[in-house]
Amino acid sequence: MYIPTLADMVAAHTRIKPHIHLTPVLTSSYINVLAGAELFFKCENFQKAGAFKARGASNAVFGLSDEQAAKGVATHSSGNHGTCLSYAAGRRGIPCTVVMPHTAPQAKKDAVRGYGGKVVECDPSTSSREAVFADVVAETGAEFVHPYNDPRVIAGQGTCSRELIEQVDGLDAVVAPIGGGGMVSGTCLTLSNLAPGIKIYAAEPEQADDAYRSFKAGHIIADDAPNTVADGLKVPLKDLTWHFVRNHVSDILTASEEDIVDAMKLIWKRMKIVMEPSSAVPLATILKNKEIFAGKRVGIIVTGGNVDLDKLPWQ
Known part of the structure; x- marks a missing residue:
């Protein structure tokens, strides 16, 4: 760690x-x-x-090598981290996928899509979120940017x-x-x-x-x-x-x-x-x-x- x-x-x-x-x-x-x-x-x-999550998300996205960035980024988020990661990915011109509980506020789902992110919905539990997310990463090879348990995010x-x-x-x-x-x-x-x-x-x-x-x-x-x-x-x-x-x-x-x-x-x-x-x-x-x-x-x-x-x- x-x-x-x-x-x-x-x-x-x-x-x-x-x-x-x-x-x-x-x-x-x-x-x-x-x-x-x-x-x-x-x-x-x-x-x-x-x-505030624009800070950690931007640090993670702009700290990636070009090779890493090419496959895009992905995360699971109840809203703000997903929105902010989509924002940062959009600024860098790379794809972003966000796994969100279907109970998340519609405004937050709309915001992710508004910044060019793709939303994949899951049930509102940590276990469901992590299972669905594992499938997304296996499919895309995207760089996982955890909403908070990530040194790049915390530094930001x-x-x-x-x-x-x-x-x-x-x-x-x-x-x-x-x-x-x-x-x-x-x-x-x-x-x-x-x-x-x-x-x-x-x-x-x-x-x-x-x-x-x-x-x-x-x-x-x-x-x-x-x-x-x-x-x-x-x-x-x-x-x-x-x-x-x-x-x-x-x-x-x-x-x-x-x-x-x-x-x-x-x-x-x-x-x-x-x-x-x-x-x-x-x-x-x-x-x-x-x-x-x-x-x-x-x-x-x-x-x-x-x-x-x-x-x-x-x-």
């Missing part, structure tokens, strides 16, 4: 800069008062393809927190959502090297709390098909992301479905930014655990904004 290094993250940032946005950091004085802390929202919902995701600490001085903590752990791992990679004094917290839905239970147990506990409104956080940790979580995360905090929807509505209403339910989980956990963050300067990674506007969680 290759553990990505700070040098990998720095190289990734140079490689992907032509293909990503430097996303803004926004604040809300109203939400600060509510939280009892200063919150800085790193808005990856404004990223290319609408999610680490560029987000590098930008954040360049944009905001004196952070005490950073909170990011956790599903498979790609963004959290990238955050750990960057901050443990460049700003080791900043505490890293992962935020997770109570109804998909396998990372929380893994963290408390000291080993990976995987759920096959959890049910939560935060559709981007249903996947389990893997060995590479577990390495970062186990060694660098201060704690994993959870929020109820109701808390997540309330936080999402709050950000839509007060900050006027479109974000998906997964992105609301960090704020939900901060509001639930105010004593941890009281008086602190806290970075929040808003991971994506790809929502199905016809199926909002409060409708």
Whole structure:
């Protein structure tokens, strides 16, 4: 297992800069008062393809040799990684196949196809996803770019927190959502090297709390098909992301479905930014655990904004 290094993250940032946005950091004085802390929202919902995953996907795609790239890339994804890999593959002019659960939001399937990717559907479980995917790779010979358990992807995701600490001085903590752990791992990679004094917290839905239970147990506990409104956080940790979580995360905090929807509505209403339910989980956990963050300067990674506007969680 290759553990990505700070040098990998720095190289990734140079490689992907032509293909990503430097996303803004926004604040809300109203939400600060509510939280009892200063919150800085790193808005990856404004990223290319609408999610932070454009970073890791672009690093993987543009790091391929011409020979590897010719056969294209493939992945399995509930949405954003597939969309972002299709985006990056389109920029390089190579094919991309994405295995997606048939329950994934239609908006995310449409987005993959919109960037030129091919969607192959599977049942909404990790076991079905991996079986269907194995068939795709056998047929195409495409390069597998895992949504999160891939050193190239983690190095790319680490560029987000590098930008954040360049944009905001004196952070005490950073909170990011956790599903498979790609963004959290990238955050750990960057901050443990460049700003080791900043505490890293992962935020997770109570109804998909396998990372929380893994963290408390000291080993990976995987759920096959959890049910939560935060559709981007249903996947389990893997060995590479577990390495970062186990060694660098201060704690994993959870929020109820109701808390997540309330936080999402709050950000839509007060900050006027479109974000998906997964992105609301960090704020939900901060509001639930105010004593941890009281008086602190806290970075929040808003991971994506790809929502199905016809199926909002409060409708």
